[in-house]
Amino acid sequence: MNNQEQRKLEIEENEMSTITPYLTEEEQVEWIEEIKATDKLWVTGYEGEDAYGIGPYVTFYIYHSAEEASQLITQFVEIFNEFNQIKNEEWVSFKHPVKDIFIKAENAQTLLEDLEQTCQRQYTRDDFLSFAATASDDTEISSAVWATYFRVTPYSDTYSVLKMNFRYAWYKESEENKEKWHRFVERCIDKLKPRHAYSGFEIAQAASLHLGSYEINSLEKIVTQAFYGVDIDHPSFNGSNTHDDPDGYVNERKLGSGVRTPVWSFLLDPYWITKLNKTAEEIKAYFSCFKEVEVKEIEYPENQTGLWIRLGELAMYPVEDGVPVLPIYANALIKPIRCDELKLVGYAQWDDDPNEHLSYDEGIAWMRRFDEDSSWPEGKRVNKVNGLSLEEEKLKEKGGALCPQTGYWQTPARPDLRQYFEQGEILPTFSELDWGEVYWYWAGRE
Structure with a gap:
């Protein structure tokens, strides 16, 4: 019996069918709506057995x-x-x-x-x-x-x-609890001096x-289609590195290859700041236009500095509300050191399995979901700048090109800015922000 057949037998013995879906389409819709409606742990599964939320x-x-x-x-x-x-x-x-x-x-x-x-x-x-x-x-x-x-x-x-x-x-109960938690996490980072740290929903x-079970992988596929704010964190099979490889080999499928896509709170330790080719002060300045972003300095050995960055409030970011600005901004910063090919699932699907997991290509697309040219999730994506789906976006132009229509324009590179341009003017690129490619979106005539 091969590994796939063995895992299939284990799942069948534990009542998770490989013939029928773990959650029907109706149950998936109900579960997602419950997630949006409550601030408790949203659980699905069998009472008294394995239940996930x-x-x-x-x-x-x-x-x-x-x-x-x-x-x-x-x-x-x-x-x-x-x-x-x-x-x-x-x-x-x-x-x-x-x-x-x-x-x-x-x-x-x-x-x-x-x-x-x-x-x-x-x-x-x-x-x-x-x-x-x-x-x-x-x-x-x-x-x-x-x-x-x-x-x-x-x-x-x-x-x-x-x-x-x-x-x-x-x-969520009180600001006191939030503050207590944030200070506790900062003390943990200060004590441990980690290479990576992440926080969000999962x-x-x-x-x-x-850690990385069949059931969890199936549920992750469901929620990644409905929320931008879900995270995928599996220390059991992505928590390794090739930092010390004598040949300089980097395993792109492991966390040691780069920083994971930030959603809420994330760490840039001195190692990754150096890889990013920036200083801690430059990174702090990068986020200074957002009052809701909190950046804490963490002292590392040899007078080095790490940064623990919190992107506003903890949120699930439902897809229908549009692509959230703060993760867009953070991911534009770390894109050069992002580990797009990180292994996200623990078990491969077999033929005719109705319980879908993120495929390798889908995993890469999900890691890139905050990029300007992303379409994740396909057919549902709404750009928060102009409120239009990708299919409806007619007036979008790259920085450096000529403005195609007179009126007001906005860009995720400067979310606080709504600027008026005449047709034929050159749209700014904001190269000083190190944003990467800047796109402008039509925001109306008034």
């Missing part, structure tokens, strides 16, 4: 030496203890770092009292460590509203990872250990 997360990818692993374990446990004080619900279960099984919270008192020592001993024995905790109110191992997972490895070609899911309803999965 959309929720916010933050993930840190740490590039470190084998000698630094012990210190990193200490830091992960310290962050877990602080996270434990922030959440407003009790843990339900834990993945034991030694036994590699989930145990009930009531049986975990000894583990928690001796967590760091247990983790250190496990790492010393096996050169590997993983730990998870979940406070899910739906099922023990999936779609946790509060969850954490960390993994430590001694190999320089694999990032160690810390991932946390947090309850969106708690986050199919909640941190503690399920289904």
Whole structure:
């Protein structure tokens, strides 16, 4: 039996059919509408079994030496203890770092009292460590509203990872909670000095250990068609790198090849700032025209500076509302170092499988969804500058060309600007912004 046949059998045994869709078209529509209508964890699946929903997360990818692993374990446990004080619900279960099984919270008192020592001993024995905790109110191992997972490895070609899911309803409850969360994340970055860090909405999965499962891959295909603000974060199969390859080889399908498409909050550490060929001050100036964008400096060794960038409010960005301006602006900045070919799914589809995943080409198109020439999702895209679908856009012109019609024009390169041009005038390119190709959109005569 080959791997594909084996996985197909596993899914059938777990009641996810490869003949009928996981969610029918009607169920998909209902699920998407529920996501838009509520600020809770939006869950689909079977009660008491694996259930999946959309929720916010933050993930840190740490590039470190084998000698630094012990210190990193200490830091992960310290962050877990602080996270434990922030959440407003009790843990339900834990993945034991030694036994590699989930145990009930009531049986975990000894583990928690001796967590760091247990983790250190496990790492010393096996050169590997993983730990998870979940406070899910739906099922023990999936779609946790509060969850954490960390993994430590001694190999320089694999990032160690810390991932946390947090309850969106708690986050939105008050400005105090938002501020508490943001300062906590900044302390995590300052402590860990990660190579990558991202935060936004995803199919909640941190503690399920289904990182990149068949079901999650199917749901990701559905939500990427409906929301620009969904993210895809799978440390289990994209959290590696070729930074130290002696031949200079770069694996374009792994996260070490570049920065992932920013949606809400993302990190530019000194390594990526250097690759971008910019200074921290230049990047801060780039975002200075947006009052809602917050850029925090993070001190790195050797007097270097990293930047943690938050693009306004956490949002799902439904496709029908148009392409959001802030992600457009951020992605124009990082485009030269973006990892467009990042592996996004864990399992390939087989013939006649009704549960679609993002194909390789679709994954690239999704990573490029904020680019000026993108059409993602095909047939649904609306440009927020002029409110027209791509199919309806008749008056769009590239910077440097002659204005085809007298009136007002707008560009995502300067979203605060609505400028009047006479027919035949040269449309500006704003080369000083390092935006890349600038396009102007017709905005009316008045």
